[in-house]
Amino acid sequence: MKIPILMYHKVSPGQKEKYRISPEKFTSQMEYLSGKGYQTISPDDLLRFIKGARNERRETRDEEQRDKSSIVLVSKANARPSSVVRVRRGTLPQKPVLLTFDDGYKDNFTHAYPILKRYNFRATIFLVTRYMGKKNGWSKGNEEMLSWKEIEEMKKEGFSFGSHAHTHPNLLELSRNKVLSEIRDSKRILEERLGEAIIFFAYPYGKFNSKIKEMVKGAGYLGAFSTLPGKNGRNEDPFLLRRILIRGYDTKLHFILNLKLGKSRI
Numbered sequence: 001m002k003i004p005i006l007m008y009h010k011v012s013p014g015q016k017e018k019y020r021i022s023p024e025k026f027t028s029q030m031e032y033l034s035g036k037g038y039q040t041i042s043p044d045d046l047l048r049f050i051k052g053a054r055n056e057r058r059e060t061r062d063e064e065q066r067d068k069s070s071i072v073l074v075s076k077a078n079a080r081p082s083s084v085v086r087v088r089r090g091t092l093p094q095k096p097v098l099l100t101f102d103d104g105y106k107d108n109f110t111h112a113y114p115i116l117k118r119y120n121f122r123a124t125i126f127l128v129t130r131y132m133g134k135k136n137g138w139s140k141g142n143e144e145m146l147s148w149k150e151i152e153e154m155k156k157e158g159f160s161f162g163s164h165a166h167t168h169p170n171l172l173e174l175s176r177n178k179v180l181s182e183i184r185d186s187k188r189i190l191e192e193r194l195g196e197a198i199i200f201f202a203y204p205y206g207k208f209n210s211k212i213k214e215m216v217k218g219a220g221y222l223g224a225f226s227t228l229p230g231k232n233g234r235n236e237d238p239f240l241l242r243r244i245l246i247r248g249y250d251t252k253l254h255f256i257l258n259l260k261l262g263k264s265r266i
């Protein structure tokens, strides 16, 4: 089995753009997934599925006795309590899909969230910590971002959150120290705000190299989402998770091909 991870950004009415999908089109995609029997999974579920997660797993006898229904994921590089994560055992649904949103736009709450709830779907949102509750400070800088209250409400409904760095820079253009603070600060801020371990990262602009990948690992994350296309098999590198970009102007055929093949061009 290979698992598709879909990547969205903005969900709102307006001009057709690569990174903005209309609520109508988004609804019809969710309708399609639901009708075909797809069920959303969390990044934790995905991590358990891929082979890499098995290397990170720590199962002590004590843990087993205390709670047979869970496994413990521990980041090797970071012994802080927040990097110890308990993930419930469970089997994946027959047709799993992971829905992700990058950046943390307010429309994820106003438009996508009610649609997702209608289909009993959950999603994962990668937040740029410096701009939450404000306007975004990169690109044109005129987009409203999610408030912490909205994030909190979605969290209560089972949505999960990861880091998309502190200021959304191209990490390839920064010094080592700046990269480290982008990766660490965003993790710390999210953990303080949400009161849980933040163990997933998404590379801003999909930009990374092997050093950046190692720094993300070293900061205590257990997985990172890239923009490399395709679906994810058991042997995938957990720090190079593949995602399928859903573009605002994609047709239904693009969407179906993406789901089945991990790409929409044949």
Ligand SMILES: [Zn+2]
Residues within 6 Å of the ligand: 102, 103, 164, 168, 204, 205
């Ligand atoms: Zn982004």
